[in-house]
Amino acid sequence: MNDEAQRLSDQIKKATADFDGRPPIEKWHPELSGDMDLRISREGSWIFKGNPIKREAIVRLFATILRREEDGHYYLVTPVEKWRISVEDAPLLAHGLEVMGEDKSQVITLTLNTGETVIVGDTHPLHMGHYPNSDEPRPVVDVLHGVEARLTTAAYYDLAALAVESADEAANDAKNGCLGVWSNGVFFKLAENS
Structure with missing residues (x-):
């Protein structure tokens, strides 16, 4: 896992330490951090910088902080970061x-x-x-x-x-x-x- 993915993973774990199940992303509203080179293919593969994410635990973790906003775009959201990602079909x-x-x-x-x-x-x-x-x-x-x-x-x-x-x-x-x-x-x- 590279530094960017590790940083997001650490933020998620820290923010969800007091919660059971999914993190409370409906309460998190950081400013847009930018576009992340992450694409979810129609077949359900999560592809980061051209390479499939092979660790299921990371995919599961990222899925807990995924939301679709009113603009129709998908975002990975933590308490301090918000990254727009690409989704080919349903994520x-x-x-x-x-x-x-x-x-x-x-x-x-x-x-x-x-x-x-x-x-x-x-x-x-x-x-x-x-x-x-x-x-x-x-x-x-x-x-x-x-x-x-x-x-x-x-x-x-x-x-x-x-x-x-x-x-x-x-x-x-x-x-x-x-x-x-x-x-x-x-x-x-x-x-x-x-």
């Missing part, structure tokens, strides 16, 4: 999917590439979209601080296997059904019926 990946219960009572839990888990529901809603100029689906779940995790192909197929047809409750129109999944009492659309 995190959801690769594991577990289901408990069934029908409207089912709860879907996703495991992220950082080792964290999120329960799909009101706090972590699932969104279905498509890549620009493509029919390729882009399923993502909100994680925290504007950060999303994109479901990997395998996780998306597992999710699609859970799809059921439900009336469009927002439109109160029983004829306008759609395919989707239930999780934690919330219905998430995967596709409109034709």
Whole structure:
């Protein structure tokens, strides 16, 4: 690890010593320090100065201080520094999917590439979209601080296997059904019926 990454790591450890779990980055508002030569690829690799970060502990640590701001850019934030980074797609990946219960009572839990888990529901809603100029689906779940995790192909197929047809409750129109999944009492659309 180079000096810049080590400095950030030390700041994070010092700032989070009194907290369990994620650091309180919503309380940190330093001035922009600049652009960091850090890119998160569509495949989820964190690439620093042209080289993949191979230590998972560093990636996990950096993911805890990542946020997306209203300008649409992603930043690594500590109490005293704020670095803009480049993200090709969603910065995190959801690769594991577990289901408990069934029908409207089912709860879907996703495991992220950082080792964290999120329960799909009101706090972590699932969104279905498509890549620009493509029919390729882009399923993502909100994680925290504007950060999303994109479901990997395998996780998306597992999710699609859970799809059921439900009336469009927002439109109160029983004829306008759609395919989707239930999780934690919330219905998430995967596709409109034709």
